[in-house]
Amino acid sequence: MDRAKAKVAAQASITATLFGEFRIEALNGRIVSLSNRRAGLVLAILCLEPEHTIDREALARLLWPDRFLPQAKASLRQCLLDLKRKLQEHGIDCLLVSRAEVSLAPGCLHCDLFDLESALCAENPEAAIGALLAIGNRPLVQGPSFNPAFDDWITTRREHMDARLRAGLSEAIRRSPRALGDRLLEAARARFPSYRTFNRVAHQARIAVLPFQQIDNIGGNFFLADGIVDELSTRLAGIAGIALAGRTSVAAVIDKGQTLIQTAYDLGVTYLIEGEVRRDERGIAVRLALISGQSGTEVWSDRLSGSIEEFFESRKVIGANVIAAICRALDLTPSPAPSRRMTSDREAYALFLQGRAMIQKIGIEGAYAKGIQFLEQALEVDPEFAECWTALANAHIMTAAITPSLERVAQSAEAARCAERAIVLDPGQGHAFSILGIHEWTRSNPARGLEMAFEAYTRDPNDADVCSRLGSCLLYLGKAREALPYVEEAVDRDPVYGRNYAMLTSAYLNVGEVDKALAAAQRMADLGTPAIWLALAQMVSGDHEAAVNTHYDTRVFLGSTFMRPPGVPPMDDAARDAYFAFAARGIYSGKEEDRKAYCQMLEGLHASMPDPYDSTIIFPAIFMGHSDLVMKIYSECIHPANMFGLMSLWIDVDPINRTIRHPGFMEFADAIGMVDAWERFGWPDLIPIDPRTP
The missing domain is CATH 1.10.10.10 (Winged helix-like DNA-binding domain superfamily/Winged helix DNA-binding domain)
Structure with a gap:
């Protein structure tokens, strides 16, 4: 008006x-x-x-x-x-x-x-x-x-x-x-009880671009279907009024073989874009359709044809025709095409698409290594390919965060190097800034990390990973109320990515919304992700028996979805079950004798494991309020796998809050750079002013 x-x-x-x-x-x-x-x-x-x-x-x-x-x-x-x-x-x-x-x-x-x-x-x-x-x-x-x-x-x-x-x-x-x-x-x-887009234009249409079917009657290296999906996704993400579902969630849902209506429901979108690419001796034919997620009916469709050279060399056909038509169907005004420094080499582009597809295969052994190989090959062909440098940076940071590794800090540094290269080539690479922000935490410079996270969001607010990493950075610093809208937005964009629900659970627990935390954690478990945060929420709610049982049940994930600590040999089932039963009682039973016994075991693991800073040590140490061990580990080494636990420090219930109430906490927070970040960006929810001030 x-x-x-x-x-x-x-x-x-x-x-x-x-x-x-x-x-x-x-x-x-x-x-x-x-x-x-x-x-x-x-x-x-x-x-x-x-x-x-x-x-x-x-x-x-x-x-x-x-x-x-x-x-x-x-x-x-x-x-x-x-x-x-x-x-x-x-x-x-x-x-x-x-x-x-x-x-x-x-x-x-x-x-x-x-x-x-x-x-x-x-x-x-x-x-x-x-x-x-x-x-x-x-x-x-x-x-x-x-x-x-x-x-x-x-x-x-x-x-x-x-x-x-x-x-x-x-x-x-x-x-x-x-x-x-x-x-x-x-x-x-x-x-709007779940209102979250408090600093950007709200979205009128929520869209998921599904993988296009590819029918090739010639054979060979044919990547155009993935290329069209990539171009559509990038351009749609830059249009005001559109919220695009994250690639991670789309990839997870599409494997279920569901109906279009159920797919839209799982992804939380109002529209789907599907299509088909055919290649024969006469050239390329592409069919695209915009589908109502509520009814499964076709809202708009189009057909394009030409040679592969025409499609690859002139991506303008996607922007000038298809995007404009989709916007008209949705009663939106198309924004100018986002700045994108793409390669002009078909081989490099094909390798880039293959590499990025492998990085989305979370939990599949060897996928990240193969993805990195494809991306590095693409950059050998075209070393000026900025978006590929960003994808390679993300591959390295994800490898460090969620695969067994003894080189996590070095992998983070390599990710930062690739991200810096991407930004030099194309300053619009917002995702690259968020990766730099993660690396700054490993250097005990969270103030710079948060600065990079905000810079990433300024440049690319529609990227689900950018939202997620800004939200996580704020959570690590204890600023849950400020983090919550970004975390909720990340969940909206990637609604079947369990890691986002872990963040959402922690954010709700940090602000005292236990019922919402239980619901978020249950959703995480329903998605097939190890229910660590469900057990945590149950413990905070006072249901210690349920928390013990939930944690014990996660033992079946060990060595698959639940990564085994690097350098540690596999356990047989009996040893695994005994360990998880002992850990579950120690972390969640609420009995001080169980807690002390498991704290002693963690101290032994810290002294003997190849990676003494692994998340399997630091996470339970935080949950049990083993403040001396928590501060020792983070003072010595923060890496992309264990920093995720920092968001749980700020749950204000016993025994978790013993760490932030420890007499040495402010000295520890100063040593790892948190105090500097608070002085620049505001103090955490539980420490509204500097307690050292007279």
């Missing part, structure tokens, strides 16, 4: 309440009572579209879908006569009716929606807060189901309106001073 709407309010002849039960008041404050429900819906439709004329035939079909069109139009004609007569009884002459169209007189309407939108655009956060609290969580034009056609129409209008409000709120919160912005954020969550 523009500022002109605020001016017409004083001249309006009717005041409408659009949120909740639809209601109309005349200038004298009297309620206009409409006993004819369809007459009320006609007026509500016009109030929701006050600047547009409504086609009478479309209106008749919407309100009388079960009648023949001539009958429906006759019913509409009588309904309009009744409505106009009723309004005139209250001195209201705002209904404009012609043979073909119906509309409201310009400037005649004032409503609660206008109040909110005018407050947002006028930079009046106090008024916006009041308007938000007044409408609460009531939907537009609340009421019982009317008919399928109208129900679908009003549902779509509600979604569009909420998307518009989220966009306005996002901008208003970004512009507001910190204190007012925080209040406006809380008011926004009164309407």
